[in-house]
Amino acid sequence: MGMQKELQAAIKAILPEVDCVIGWGSGPDPLHGAPLFMRSEDDANRFASGFFAVNNPALFLPEYKGKKVAVVVKGCDARSVGQLLSEGLIKREEVSLIGFPCQGVVDHDKVAAALGEKGEMGEVTAVLEEGDALVLTLRGETVRLNKADVTAEKCMRCQYPNAHIADTFVGEKREPVATADDFADLAVFEAMSLEERQAFWEKEMSRCIRCYACRNACPLCVCRDHCVATSRDPSWLTQADSVKDKLFFQVIHATHLAGRCTGCGECQRACPVGIPVLLLKRSLARSVEKLFAYRAGIDEGTPPLLTFTLEEPTIKERSW
Amino acid sequence: MRIGVFICHCGSNIGGTVDCKSVAEESYAFPDVVFSTDTMYACSEPGQQGIIDAIKEHNLSGVVVASCTPRMHEPTFRRAVERAGLNRYMFEMANIREHVSWIGKNKDANTNKAAELVRMAVSKLRLNRDLHSKSFPVTKRVLVIGGGVAGIQAALDCADAGLDVVLVEREPSIGGKMSKLDKTFPTVDCSSCILGPRMVDVAQHPNITLYAAAEVESVSGYVGNFEVTVRKKATYVDWDKCTGCGLCTEKCPSKKSFDRFNEGVGPTTAIIIPFPQAIPKKASITRDACRQFTKGKCGVCAKICPTGAINYEQQDELVSMKVGGIVAATGYDLMDWTVYEEYGAGRYPDVITSLQYERLLSASGPTGGHVKRPSDGKEPKNVVFIQCVGSRDVSIGRPYCSGFCCMYTAKQAILTKDHIPDSQSFVFYMDIRSPGKGYDEFTRRVQEEYGAQYIRGRVSLIYPKGDKLIVRGVDTLMGGQQVDVEADLVVLAVGGEATQGSPQLAEKLRISYDSYGFFMEGHPKLKPVETNTAGVFLAGSCQGLKDIPSSVAQGSAAAAKAIGLLSKDMLASDPQIAQVDMKRCVGCGKCIQVCPFKAIKEVDVRGQIKAEVIETVCQGCGLCNATCPQGAVQLSHFTDNQILAEVEALCRF
Amino acid sequence: MATLRYLPLAQVPQWLDGLAKSYTVFAPAREGSAVVYRPRAEGSMPELTARPTESAKHVVFPRAHELFSFTYKADPAVVGKRDLTLTQPQDPTPTVVFGALSCDARGFFAFDPVYDGCGTKGLAKDVYYLKRRQNTALVVLACRTALATCFCNWTGGSPASREGADVLATLVNDGLVMEALTPKGEELVSGLAEAGAEQGAAAEASHTAAEATMAPVPGAPLDPKAIADAVLARFDDATFWQAESAGCLACGACTYLCPTCYCFNITDESNGISGVRLRSWDTCMASLFTLEASGHNPRTAKANRLKNRVGHKFSYYPSLHGGRFSCCGCGRCIKSCPSSVDIRRIVQNALAAANVKE
């Protein structure tokens, strides 16, 4: 817990300079963290980093425009901040970043799957981290889980575990998990035929409840309360409970993020019914990286769909 | 809404392959349609009256005409519905001629398609709104960029029409390429004799402000009210004091300066008046050649100047002004012919450009009009002209014809004979292009009367032999036979290219340019001097290479457009522009980032950043609309909902 | 007490297939990481291990449903005349929800007074809701444990509450002990074999054990009036709601998963000639929820929206409906909240704030 103490010290050091420090605290059960907004030393004492600090605090930054805030960021969170900065959605001088070497975060769906018949996550009364293992207590018994088995997918391919922009960096930088994104997740998906993929979306989207948690959890969604999903002017969607409309919303969200999505995965994590909505954005990110050699949040400059070049050597246009 | 639908037979043009009556019947079931009929010629006088009568009789609030392309008759029908008291934008067209009857053979399929196109038009019309132009005052001043013959013509025509004119010329004198020419084809009249008086007119015209040795620094604003900043480059001579007496140029000790006006045919002084007829006739110092600047001491001109006009401390000066219209007349440059290794790539002094030859021929040129070849000053006897140097050559990326070289080469061959009666001219050519009034007769005369020998073929090599140059080519009319000509002087008919800095100027003016840097006209046929940026017009070779008559004609044409534009006190804006729903705008700025016209600005609305469209700048492309994620920017008449309605008319229910 | 019946687990699919002859049967199904109520596929075994992610309310109150459809037909005889035809949707078919949770069943108690004319004479009854409600039988599966997010005991519930259920099913060993609680329920289970005394006792023991896993109500006994007052007392305390809503994303997951949230929107989806009038779920967590026709929106800040959600459940609704919370304590809003916003903590903080002030 050295890291936690060091981060708390860094937070306390910056508290006097900022309106608040955004980080993580504990959630309603031992497996869940929650965003924490710290304004006092007491608040800072409740700061909890680590495996359960999953939320992307960059999400909240645009709300604090005009005020100076500090934010504790994982590598992926820093990417979101980077993208917000490059789009001018937040101001660099208003944000102070505290980085640290992220060791990866939990994927709750994986925990639930790993527990299986042993019980539900909500029955877990205690969690201990022992090296590479998580020791859970539930129904009076202990269950050991391999951390690697319940780590989020994005962490398994993480190239940027150390916040690439940080005003304060706590701890030693760690080696990245991967050197490039091989989009292996897409390859798995693409083993399906086109028909199977369409059937896949049909099935997955049919349980969407249109709560728009995916959208609201997205740190780069700019529209916020003015989303076209619920407007009549323009009216892109009906309010019918149809797979078509629900899938179309995912397409809207994904295309609005094309060249902007940093792959933080909050959309998918936020989905209460576990629809793999990140896939569409990953597909677009792959296209954008291939076509424009652009990685959102990392590469500087205008997002590729908001600019152009006279010649596009990577775009093969229709010869006819 | 009460919509009327009119299905036009266009005689048999549509009626022949579309069952117009059944389309009209089907249309009656479409949403909000309260009246539908078919008509023989909707655009005819009775056809239009029928629409007007129906609007009044059935109290229609919108009209769909299914007929030809809206690119043809949309304005016609808009005027018709307006005459009936509707807003002109409460009208839609379905193109069932060009897009249906003329391209489809199956009458059933055509009829079905026509009905669907009407359905789309109806669906869109239901969401149309009255649109109204805004009017705004204009600045009755024209900026003409470039003081060649096209720019001079445009400036004089505008000034004569009573407009204020600002003429900006990059060089220290106006006159452009024409002022360098000795004679002009096909009349062989003296270039400076016809241009000179016009240049003087410019200088003396009370409505014209001339900035020579100046360039356009920046342009903002929009049609009717552009904000222009001009950079007056330092000439180190106070032109208010300079009388153009020329004493300084006589006494200047630095005599090895490159003579830009004379195309480097001879050296000149560091302080110059470019040529005797220069307008303005003012001296300017070439900084790189001036000893005061290069060595830090000299000051001869300053000492000798009777009016004390020399000012070594002079700085560039920025002048800002407002203008209502802009004429770009920036002309052309010769391409860099030294890419041609086979012509010696510039190594042989006696291989010169056509423009250099003009200076050798000119009585006011460095040789006083005596043709002397550069290497030894001897009068050449055998002169070889090579055409299409840097024209029609795909291998160096110059596939276009420069248009004027055939004619000036013929002229130069004639002048050669006039200057040196015992000379012989040889012309290597690809094709002779002479499609102008009296042009073909001219190229015939040079061969028949002046004995110039025309050889159809390309030159593959020039090499020196003694004090001569051997020009090796083929004669394709002689079966590809190799021809070697012993030349005293070789004149290259070097093609033109858009003048240096054209793309940069185009960007400042927000007009398009082609891959060679020539500015794009609004329409190749119907808008030859307009651009797609309202209020910016083109004249002369900046739009594409052309000869003097065409340049002058364009100068007048551009002037006519500018005069027409500024003849009104107020201009009406096109209302089919983007609009921001302030309630929905989140101020993310993406629309501002992509707008090609800088037509959207950030505004502060009660502490919140919002986008605002500058109505008179917006051109209505809709890029912002497609960019705004929350759809807060909508292009009037092409809103998301309107396009979605068309899509849904085809793809939903 | 009604006769207890017993259904071996292995026979559950067969029994449900039998019910499907007369009812539309919804049952929990695992889809991805979620468990959702689906029209049951023939022969399938419902998910009985993990508790459903969503509540069963959409069976009675669909996410979007047709109130009627309309069609305009042009009259060729009279220029501009349109005949309007309205078509009512078909009546809902008798429906069974198998495997509802006791909190789901109790959740409908928040709906009933609202859609039944508030029990007040003269107020319109919502036939769309009432028809479905009357047509739906709930087979409640008793919870065997409480989750960290469960707080049904705050609202008068318990893991094996019989309130609102037509049948209470309790998982014992390898079968279900079924207790019919209403005539509708009796009709469903009457064909099953009687349970043995041991099985009955095991069911009872399971209920007791489940009860024991429930976290006690803080500061018990809970005083609903005190809570309602405490929440209301914070009405003008902007700082309080800003702090509580700091992590809130203002998405609608909590309200859409909630068994008691009953708000809706009505839209016409039309192509101009024909269309449907849809009633679809709405959420007070969305800004548009309170957008007025004038363009004014009184509740744009998410703090105010969260205040409404909590205030409505624990103060405004109880003040209209006999003190009953419009919350059944299922905890789904906490469990599925991407930001782990905990409605219990907000209520407790409101209570604490009230105690400090007074």
Next chain:
Amino acid sequence: MSVLEGKELRIVGFLCNWCSYGGADTAGVGRFSQPTDLRIVRVPCSGRINPLFIMKALLSGADGVLVSGCHPRDCHYAEGNYYARRRLEVLKGLLPTLGIDPRRFEYTWVSASEGQRWQHVVDTFTQQVHTLGPAKRLPDAPELAALAARLEPLRN
């Protein structure tokens, strides 16, 4: 008013007003016969085309979508088609992930003078879509599907 049963497929075109719509007109003036499947939506500029219009069409039952604008550098608005090119290319990459055959969507450049080229484009694309056959449609919501069924008689 469905497409001619069994003969036509549903193909939606989005054409810029200045170049491609004019090119289609030129094709008409030249009587260059074309398949009748295509229905054209006129927009001012290819830059106006939100890729989501294409998705809307494809998800709502279009079997093919064709976009055509001015050639690069020829845009009436100077830059619209440059943006369109990027956005449409990226969209095309997304289609397979949605299970939609990317050959159901093409974009191209046709100038107002290129009537013959337009004919070729329409021929080629229509044939391409016919080779793929009708697209599988995503299910509508039950109430909308039922409505669509009830409307069928109205169309004939």
